[in-house]
Amino acid sequence: MSQLTLYTAEVCPYAQRTRIVLGEKGIAHEQVQIDLDDKPDWLADLTPTNRVPVIRHDDFVLWESATVNEYLDASFPGVALKPADERGRAVMRNEIRHFDNVFLPTFYKLLFEQNESVQTELRQQVVDGFEFLEARLGEIQGDGPYWLGAEMSLADAAMWPFFERLGVFEHYRSLVLPVTCVRLHHWFDAVGAHASVHATAHDLDYFLPLYTNYANGVGSGVSAQAFRSGAAN
Numbered sequence: 001m002s003q004l005t006l007y008t009a010e011v012c013p014y015a016q017r018t019r020i021v022l023g024e025k026g027i028a029h030e031q032v033q034i035d036l037d038d039k040p041d042w043l044a045d046l047t048p049t050n051r052v053p054v055i056r057h058d059d060f061v062l063w064e065s066a067t068v069n070e071y072l073d074a075s076f077p078g079v080a081l082k083p084a085d086e087r088g089r090a091v092m093r094n095e096i097r098h099f100d101n102v103f104l105p106t107f108y109k110l111l112f113e114q115n116e117s118v119q120t121e122l123r124q125q126v127v128d129g130f131e132f133l134e135a136r137l138g139e140i141q142g143d144g145p146y147w148l149g150a151e152m153s154l155a156d157a158a159m160w161p162f163f164e165r166l167g168v169f170e171h172y173r174s175l176v177l178p179v180t181c182v183r184l185h186h187w188f189d190a191v192g193a194h195a196s197v198h199a200t201a202h203d204l205d206y207f208l209p210l211y212t213n214y215a216n217g218v219g220s221g222v223s224a225q226a227f228r229s230g231a232a233n
């Protein structure tokens, strides 16, 4: 029987991606919680990124949520969380890549930004980003309701946790997902209805105090440094 350990943090949306995949596939594992404000020294020995999520599968250690999730999906039985054909898988990877490298940096820069007129510009850029994603869904989703169509995939697991935190952005930065983004609204509800996703979810009261530092621009971890400068994590 193989042993699987997930190094995670409850607040972390990237680790949440992996928890969704573990839940959706019903993979037995243990979780080790990492305090992101007081990371253990051994985390840097486990992963050069010094970030969660990390998994240890027997003697194999792997980090980076997108890579971890592909590995878990390919290595364990259960529902397949990727398209059956190579083209579909390539599209899925590009959707996640765009989200991580283009959408998220602006999204988080808005949360860190303290200057109100810059916030106004960034808020518009994020709304443009939502509209881009909405248009993208129109091109690839068909009748949905998932990102890639009728089946849940790693793309849903990758994006849902960040949309779950939208209330934080509304509270601190008056950002809302436009009502015209009908596909995105439906998608969020459909993915959130999965038991595996629901099991990882929290309400706004949980998130708001945890994001105060980011909203005040003072987060000091490696993630905060990256997002404050508008980089990807």
Ligand SMILES: N[C@@H](CCC(=O)N[C@@H](CS)C(=O)NCC(=O)O)C(=O)O
Residues within 6 Å of the ligand: 009, 011, 012, 013, 014, 015, 036, 039, 050, 051, 052, 053, 063, 064, 065, 066, 220, 221, 222, 223, 224, 233
């Ligand atoms: N690209 C990474 C990002 C992971 C990440 O940024 N994790 C954050 C927590 S949400 C972290 O561990 N940060 C450590 C720190 O801020 O010191 C992934 O997809 O796994």
